[in-house]
Amino acid sequence: MRIIVCAKQVPDTSEVKIDPKTNRIIRDGVPSILNPDDANALEEALLLKDKDPNVTVTVVSMGPPQAKDMLIECLAMGADECYLLSDRAVGGSDTWATSNAITALIEKIGPFDMIFAGRQAIDGDTAQVGPQIAEKMHLPQVTYVQKFEISEDYKKVTVQRQLEDGYEIIEVATPCMLTCIKELNNPRYMTVSGIVKACKPDAPIYVKSAKDVECDLSKVGLEASPTVVFRSFTPAPKAPGQIIKGEDERELSKNLLAKLKEKHAI
Amino acid sequence: MAVVINQELCKGCKICVKNCPFQAIDFDETTRKATINEKCTACSVCISKCPFKAISKDESDEVDLSAYKHIWVFAEQRDGELMGVAKELIACGRRLSRDISPETKCYALLVGNNLGALGQEAIEWGADGSILIEHPLLEHFNTDGYTKVICDAIQEMKPEIILYGATHIGRDLAPRVAGRSNVGLTADCTGLEVDLEKYKAYCAKETTLDLSTLEGEDPNDKCIKQTRPAFGGNLMATIVSKKTRPQMSTVRPGVMSKQERVPGAQGEIIKVTPKLEESDIRTKIIKIVKEAKEMVSLTDAKIICSGGRGLGGPEGFKLIEEFANKVGGVVGSSRACVDAGWIGHEHQVGQTGTTVKPDIYFACGISGAIQHQAGMKNSKLIVAINKDPDAPIFGIADYGIVGDLYKVIPMIIEEWDNFSTAL
Numbered sequence: 001m002r003i004i005v006c007a008k009q010v011p012d013t014s015e016v017k018i019d020p021k022t023n024r025i026i027r028d029g030v031p032s033i034l035n036p037d038d039a040n041a042l043e044e045a046l047l048l049k050d051k052d053p054n055v056t057v058t059v060v061s062m063g064p065p066q067a068k069d070m071l072i073e074c075l076a077m078g079a080d081e082c083y084l085l086s087d088r089a090v091g092g093s094d095t096w097a098t099s100n101a102i103t104a105l106i107e108k109i110g111p112f113d114m115i116f117a118g119r120q121a122i123d124g125d126t127a128q129v130g131p132q133i134a135e136k137m138h139l140p141q142v143t144y145v146q147k148f149e150i151s152e153d154y155k156k157v158t159v160q161r162q163l164e165d166g167y168e169i170i171e172v173a174t175p176c177m178l179t180c181i182k183e184l185n186n187p188r189y190m191t192v193s194g195i196v197k198a199c200k201p202d203a204p205i206y207v208k209s210a211k212d213v214e215c216d217l218s219k220v221g222l223e224a225s226p227t228v229v230f231r232s233f234t235p236a237p238k239a240p241g242q243i244i245k246g247e248d249e250r251e252l253s254k255n256l257l258a259k260l261k262e263k264h265a266i
Numbered sequence: 267m268a269v270v271i272n273q274e275l276c277k278g279c280k281i282c283v284k285n286c287p288f289q290a291i292d293f294d295e296t297t298r299k300a301t302i303n304e305k306c307t308a309c310s311v312c313i314s315k316c317p318f319k320a321i322s323k324d325e326s327d328e329v330d331l332s333a334y335k336h337i338w339v340f341a342e343q344r345d346g347e348l349m350g351v352a353k354e355l356i357a358c359g360r361r362l363s364r365d366i367s368p369e370t371k372c373y374a375l376l377v378g379n380n381l382g383a384l385g386q387e388a389i390e391w392g393a394d395g396s397i398l399i400e401h402p403l404l405e406h407f408n409t410d411g412y413t414k415v416i417c418d419a420i421q422e423m424k425p426e427i428i429l430y431g432a433t434h435i436g437r438d439l440a441p442r443v444a445g446r447s448n449v450g451l452t453a454d455c456t457g458l459e460v461d462l463e464k465y466k467a468y469c470a471k472e473t474t475l476d477l478s479t480l481e482g483e484d485p486n487d488k489c490i491k492q493t494r495p496a497f498g499g500n501l502m503a504t505i506v507s508k509k510t511r512p513q514m515s516t517v518r519p520g521v522m523s524k525q526e527r528v529p530g531a532q533g534e535i536i537k538v539t540p541k542l543e544e545s546d547i548r549t550k551i552i553k554i555v556k557e558a559k560e561m562v563s564l565t566d567a568k569i570i571c572s573g574g575r576g577l578g579g580p581e582g583f584k585l586i587e588e589f590a591n592k593v594g595g596v597v598g599s600s601r602a603c604v605d606a607g608w609i610g611h612e613h614q615v616g617q618t619g620t621t622v623k624p625d626i627y628f629a630c631g632i633s634g635a636i637q638h639q640a641g642m643k644n645s646k647l648i649v650a651i652n653k654d655p656d657a658p659i660f661g662i663a664d665y666g667i668v669g670d671l672y673k674v675i676p677m678i679i680e681e682w683d684n685f686s687t688a689l
Contacts, residue, residue: 135413135442140409143437158552226507227507234474236471236474254681257681
């Protein structure tokens with residue numbers, strides 16, 4: 001059985017800060033990481049591989065050449081091989097165009113039984129690429145997967161799909177697309193031997209161009225994307241508030257509540 | 267963009283017929299040639315499959331954007347109950363429709379089975395009319411069925427804009443519909459405007475955008491300007507889809523405000539008969555489990571008492587709960603506490619949790635990461651209680667207390683009744 005895992009290298013947004021003078025994002029020194037939900041997707045595939053050595057885990061990604069670092073991490077966690085679609089022609093793609101490009105890459109790789117993807121990436125938070133790859137590949141999908149089981153013959157999958165106030169139990173036949181959330185599992189750490197293997201020059205990380213995967217250039221990249229950024233900016237900073245003064249906690253509390261009362265809030 | 271088969275080059279091999287995922291290619295037995303029917307979605311699968319290069323995409327016939335009219339709101343219902351976000355988006359869609367033109371209408375799109383009075387209810391929440399798509403196979407949400415009937419309805423009725431709630435259902439459905447319709451979709455919008463002047467007013471209030479950069483824009487272009495956070499709320503972007511219709515957005519629950527319900531409001535109810543078969547739906551719902559824990563209605567709460575990492579451990583939420591009980595509030599949490607397993611994810615406020623705007627938001631031991639701020643900064647009053655005077659939360663708080671929350675909160679609880687006017 002072959003499992004495809006969709007992964008993305010993202011800036012660690014919890015480390016992103018705004019320059020208070022220029023109101024611009026400070027990107028320097030912000031570490032790039034494997035997108036958290038994608039780590040859960042990879043972990044679930046690796047759990048299947050732990051049980052059955054005949055399972056192959058293939059990670060696919062799209063991004064700049066440095067995204068290879070993230071793929072090394074995937075290999076060191078236990079993936080068998082990684083493919084990176086890296087080409088200026090696919091740069092600036094929105095979710096629709098990205099799904100076209102990744103679909104072309106997956107089709108080039110060949111037959112598979114299942115695709116795991118993270119629910120969403122923390123840089124864009126759209127949660128759109130997984131379902132849109134499924135749409136382009138005509139696969140059924142289940143999103144927000146928090147629990148996963150597969151039949152012994154790998155033909156049928158039973159999952160829990162998280163809802164706001166509970167969950168659904170859903171059955172679906174393979175091949176299918178499942179998008180994973182953090183409740184699904186705890187991603188493993190890289191192993192030392194895995195890191196050594198993944199860093200070798202002949203490690204199975206394959207970088208492909210748009211031409212290599214024969215993607216339709218009229219459906220990828222900035223120009224082909226139906227959505228465009230009209231303007232971008234930082235949110236307006238809020239006027240500074242007031243620090244409540246007081247001798248002790250009781251006075252602090254009284255002074256605060258007096259302010260809230262003054263504002264007719266309580 | 268339509269797919270065409272060159273009848274001269276077609277050899278009648280039927281490979282395209284077999285490969286079409288949408289049964290959109292017919293084989294004409296008399297001419298022995300393949301032809302495209304109306305089910306074609308221009309997905310282009312057939313183009314690469316044809317061994318004779320007889321199939322191509324006609325790029326010349328640009329989509330006639332003016333053929334697309336009116337706003338649809340996907341009025342999500344679960345078990346026959348209209349979701350809060352549907353009501354919020356109906357009010358939003360109504361406002362936008364008036365800004366486009368007096369003739370533009372806002373329709374609630376209801377998908378399900380035996381929807382009964384929901385069409386009328388949507389009208390009472392502000393929709394000009396309701397479009398009802400009912401079928402036994404649509405009883406519960408399923409991606410395949412809902413996507414198919416909505417895409418079919420889009421093809422037939424051509425709406426200009428569709429808004430969806432960014433719920434676990436909306437975020438499953440909308441990308442699929444956008445993918446099949448080959449149109450743009452903008453996720454988790456926090457601001458929607460069609461009118462340029464109103465967009466400018468929004469930017470002046472909420473953003474740091476230099477308004478002079480908008481001077482060259484056409485005031486008559488009523489494309490929807492969809493503003494959303496990116497990079498965990500550090501950056502905002504306004505997204506437009508100028509070339510494709512319908513334009514689609516998802517909006518988080520709690521971001522827009524619903525309007526007063528008008529009992530007996532009049533509106534048109536349009537019933538659409540969907541074409542749907544059991545084989546269209548590839549997933550099977552075995553069971554729907556409602557979790558026994560009480561529903562946390564953060565979106566409707568007037569007061570929220572939220573705890574963060576500063577609580578030091580799960581037992582800290584006992585104090586927060588006591589605080590919330592005293593002030594008639596609801597318990598919220600930062601992501602850190604949810605990730606640490608101190609409290610359930612249904613309490614989480616922020617970019618990946620719930621967006622809230624209560625009258626008072628008490629942030630207790632919350633440092634105020636930008637992702638958290640994204641979910642609560644529109645609260646009317648923000649009170650921060652934190653030991654660290656440099657915590658970013660003080661930057662957006664209206665009132666701050668620098669101190670030990672374990673000492674401060676019990677005092678607020680003690681003093682509350684001496685100040686509160688509520689009985």
